[in-house]
Amino acid sequence: MIWQLDLAILTLVVITGIGALMVKDLLGAAILFGAYSFMMCLLWSIMGAVDVAFTEASVGAGVSAVFFVAAVFRTTRRTKD
Amino acid sequence: MKIIGLIISVLTGAMLVYAAADFPAWSDPSSPASTYLSPHFIEKTMEETSVPNIVTAVLADYRSFDTMFETAVIFSAGLVCFFLLRTTRRKESETETTHYRHTLTGVTIQIKEGHTLPPSDEFERIDSLWTPSGLIIKTSCRLLVPFIQLFGLYVIAHGHYSPGGGFQGGVILGASIIMLAISYDLRTIIERISEKMVAVLCAVGVLIFSGTGALCLLLGVNFLDYNALAPILLVDPLTARSHAILIVEIGVGVAVMTTMIWLYCNLSSAGKYNQGL
Numbered sequence: 001m002i003w004q005l006d007l008a009i010l011t012l013v014v015i016t017g018i019g020a021l022m023v024k025d026l027l028g029a030a031i032l033f034g035a036y037s038f039m040m041c042l043l044w045s046i047m048g049a050v051d052v053a054f055t056e057a058s059v060g061a062g063v064s065a066v067f068f069v070a071a072v073f074r075t076t077r078r079t080k081d
Numbered sequence: 082m083k084i085i086g087l088i089i090s091v092l093t094g095a096m097l098v099y100a101a102a103d104f105p106a107w108s109d110p111s112s113p114a115s116t117y118l119s120p121h122f123i124e125k126t127m128e129e130t131s132v133p134n135i136v137t138a139v140l141a142d143y144r145s146f147d148t149m150f151e152t153a154v155i156f157s158a159g160l161v162c163f164f165l166l167r168t169t170r171r172k173e174s175e176t177e178t179t180h181y182r183h184t185l186t187g188v189t190i191q192i193k194e195g196h197t198l199p200p201s202d203e204f205e206r207i208d209s210l211w212t213p214s215g216l217i218i219k220t221s222c223r224l225l226v227p228f229i230q231l232f233g234l235y236v237i238a239h240g241h242y243s244p245g246g247g248f249q250g251g252v253i254l255g256a257s258i259i260m261l262a263i264s265y266d267l268r269t270i271i272e273r274i275s276e277k278m279v280a281v282l283c284a285v286g287v288l289i290f291s292g293t294g295a296l297c298l299l300l301g302v303n304f305l306d307y308n309a310l311a312p313i314l315l316v317d318p319l320t321a322r323s324h325a326i327l328i329v330e331i332g333v334g335v336a337v338m339t340t341m342i343w344l345y346c347n348l349s350s351a352g353k354y355n356q357g358l
Contacts, residue, residue: 047107050244051134051136051137051140051244051245051246051249053244054236054244054245054249055248055249055252058249058252058253058256059248059249059252062252062256063252063255063256063259063341066256066259066263066345067344067345067348070345070348070349071348073349074348074349074350074351
């Protein structure tokens with residue numbers, strides 16, 4: 001485990017996580033959430049949990065981002081709060 | 082209200098961080114999980130199930146009861162989305178209008194409900210909300226889809242030896258079909274795999290998993306004890322466990338794939354199934 005890489009990815013996880021909560025544009029939030037999932041996927045694979053990383057990459061970064069975009073397409077792009 | 086929420090979440094987070102300090106260190110050999118449970122799986126998995134990938138063996142054999150209900154949860158997620166969103170009745174004021182484009186001239190016409198298209202095969206149906214992607218995206222997606230599906234099948238079938246299994250492979254298969262829907266339109270995938278087919282296959286996937294367990298029960302052993310399937314699969318009890326894992330992985334794959342398509346169709350068309358993303 002390379003600690004510099006670990007630290008960089010952990011920082012990005014925190015940044016994308018807070019960004020997905022804070023951003024007003026819901027489409028942007030969906031994309032940031034996909035980036036968050038991908039960073040988590042990298043973190044899992046660094047820790048050696050390859051099966052979990054695979055699931056995170058396919059479900060978290062792949063399909064759920066598409067579901068969010070589909071939901072935004074049918075509702076509204078701006079948050080109400 | 083927001084302030085109270087912030088205080089509660091910060092307090093909970095602080096408590097979580099405080100409690101996490103008492104966890105055993107990462108990859109600590111003397112932690113409770115590594116002292117008796119993990120060594121058993123690491124030493125005995127190969128001789129008990131003949132599956133090299135320990136994660137798959139734990140997921141689909143030692144902890145298969147848990148995985149069966151995970152599949153049931155995914156099935157219920159698709160079902161709930163269907164019941165919440167799917168609408169078959171329309172308001173009285175709404176009339177169904179469909180748009181057609183004349184392929185030679187590019188003229189778009191709007192057909193109200195009850196009227197029919199002029200008798201010509203030079204019209205193509207288009208969506209009113211969604212502009213289809215360009216030729217490059219369409220062609221590259223159409224070329225990629227078979228390879229993605231092949232990879233999905235590989236992930237399901239090769240779950241014994243490499244990372245992967247029913248959940249990941251099913252998601253990849255479902256994503257390939259969703260990709261087709263995004264690059265073309267929603268009707269393209271509904272023509273290929275109808276709503277009824279999706280719902281039936283979703284239930285069939287769960288049925289394969291629970292049916293394998295029930296078959297073991299009928300043969301006189303515990304639920305999901307795959308050793309008993311040896312006479313049916315015509316192999317020795319050890320290989321039967323490995324083969325039964327493949328059977329339940331296929332069940333999981335079918336259920337997950339169709340749930341993804343089901344969720345996507347209901348979400349992107351707002352339950353109307355006429356047009357969507």
